[in-house]
Amino acid sequence: MKPIWYFVGLFLLITGAIVLGAGIYDYFNPPLEHTVLAELHPGLWWGGITFLAGLLFLLFNRKKVIV
């Protein structure tokens, strides 16, 4: 059985990629309705952090198996 940390990594990687993708899109196509502090582009860097965290979890646990 794969360890739970592998699935945590996979989940964060996928959701991080989606948020990062939305952040990149918003950066080049700013939405008409602004959130507070939208100028900081939170989706862009928080999506990136989530993606990287997921990648780390995935890399460290990709070969581990729980017996």
Add this chain to the structure above:
Amino acid sequence: MTTFNLSLVDWLVLAVYFAFILGLGYYLKRFTKNQEDFFLAGRKNSMWVAGVAFLSANLGALELLGMTGNTFKYGMYVAHFYWVGAIPAMLFLGLYMMPFYYSSRIHSVPGYLKLRFDEKTRVLNGIAFAVMTLLVSGINLYAMALVLRTFLGWDWNVSMWVSAGTVAFYVTLSGLMSAIFTEIIQFFLIWFGLFLVTILGLVEIGGVDQVLSNIPASFGTLWSTSGDPLLNGMAITWAGIVLGLGFVLSFGYWTTDFLVVQRAFSAKDLRSARMTPIIASFPKMAVPAIVVLTGLIAIILAGKSGSGFALLTDGGQVNYDSTLPLLIMRYYPHGLIGLGVSALLAGFMAGQAGNISAFNTVWTYDIYRAIIKKDATDQHLVWVGRVATVVGVIVSVGTAYWAKGFPSIMDYMQAIFSWVNAPLFATMLLGMFLVWITPAGAFWGLLAGMGTSIVMFLAVKFQWMDASTITMSAVSSDMAANFWRAWWAWLVCFVVTIVISFFTKKKPREELVGLVKGLTQETALAPVPFMRRPEFYAIISVIVLIILNVYFW
């Protein structure tokens, strides 16, 4: 704007979450072969898995929304729930109680009562716990549907049935293992989905120091205003906090509530089981970084003209639970909204799964096998556990509809923990540390404690008695009444158990080996370097706790 406007990308994040938890339930089914796998996740979890699940079982969305709202209402005193109101009890569980629980190889907390006392004490607690978990599960479902309807505009019935069906699917397939896996996913979702609210709030206000200097002293300190209930937002004294919350409610919940303790039972060995609550104590101390800080940020924004921030009102009453969703709306762009909403949904569903997995275990072992079919086989018990899961979810949905038609049931829920857990802590404490406590003493003490709490609650609710009689203070809040009621329930149970034990028949000492301090071999003290022992990490946890309390004094 009072509802989230979900875009395609937000729906995509939500779809990924649902696909993941359903997929995990299906994936884990092939590893769920016997009762040990289904009810105790095979007893093979590391201390990290069990520790994160231990905390997550308690970190539901109701807790997140409720405590953020409570911070808006009561101020920083809410941090007591995470620090003095949790950490000492978690450490006590790991250091002193876990050896008795884990070494006796029981499947549930009522199972310990059977070994230490007798069948009737176990069944009394088993039934009380089963009823409590189903009620809590149903009320969770009701609260979730309420939140989803308020902030997302989702249909009431669809919200409840989809989430209940999802939980039923994965818990039925693989029991506690899938509940634990989804709880760990939920833990990371909460941090990655909600901590950004705190960060952006601090950026807008100008940092933690600015937050603390912009709120009234009665809302921004932990202890310095606790000498007089008139000086703090919670209208309580330090005695109420220490005795009611820090001692009885906290120890009652963290050391005896099977919902959380079950996660430690799933650990692979005694050391891991003891480390489970100690590891959980560290992220527990960090949770106020989300709930308390965002609540304080909301207080400042609400008081600042031109900020555009105000809590929702329902029929003239302020909806404190709207604090966190409104901050998500304020700061989160598309994509992140999906992550934030998934975190709240995950909190609701994992909370329900936790209740259902605890219910199916207590029902199967402490009611079904204890009363109905004593000679049930391994496979039959797994089947009963699966049926109990489905029935439990259906009863929860029924409770949710009941709550919808009878909203004051929510008030009763606030008190349920003090009905069940507070007196049980007295029973456990006496049973684990005093050899001469008798089965009759435990049973009648537990019954008297539970009765005291229920009668006190009803007496105040229907105005037969003034709350000040319970709180011993002219000024008090609902929260203060909860703390003090828990204290009285514990005290009555404690005294009645001792008095009756003086006059009734004791169990032979040989039957108590491994169950009571002094008759148990200290296997936990096997030759392990001090730096790897639970005591070492507990000391670090206490140091961090002291630093936090002194800093925010």
